[in-house]
Amino acid sequence: KNEVEQSPQNLTAQEGEFITINCSYSVGISALHWLQQHPGGGIVSLFMLSSGKKKHGRLIATINIQEKHSSLHITASHPRDSAVYICAVYGEYGNKLVFGAGTILRVKS
């Protein structure tokens, strides 16, 4: 079993829909990273969380340390949000990220 599990693996949405991507992890962590990768593109940092909630534009990330779970929400989705969204965690004592497999999001107009 992977230490970091993302769901769903694939997601297709209509423009304007509210989207949720989930990340569960099985180890104690220091922090959790949400990343975005457009097709053929580079990897962009969206959020770094160790507790609570963060918001940037239409993106919201939450984390529940007790439940070992994080969610990434996209409000009013747009075709330009189509990308792979990757969750990654730092272990309690390390400086290394462990990655989930990613969620492929496609937003149709």
Add this chain to the structure above:
Amino acid sequence: DAGITQSPRHKVTETGTPVTLRCHQTENHRYMYWYRQDPGHGLRLIHYSYGVKDTDKGEVSDGYSVSRSKTEDFLLTLESATSSQTSVYFCAIKLQGSYEQYFGPGTRLTVT
């Protein structure tokens, strides 16, 4: 982009040849990382560095070596490339006093 560049951006090489990929940063970050990204496996850590001449292995380090002789450059070497090393390679840095990592643009390596 935190001033990270990778070179080359694309390379095709033959099995058995040595290959060196370069990651260069301009902002004096202490931590640097090499990852590979493959379909079905996601991102996996190859090696990382926590200072000049200080490096450690990641989960897929076999067949790879690294060197960091100065803060700004982190080199990844495939001593004898194999077809299984065909991949996209990303370099990253970790910001000082933070857990956040920023990634370079990637190098697409094909071993024929």
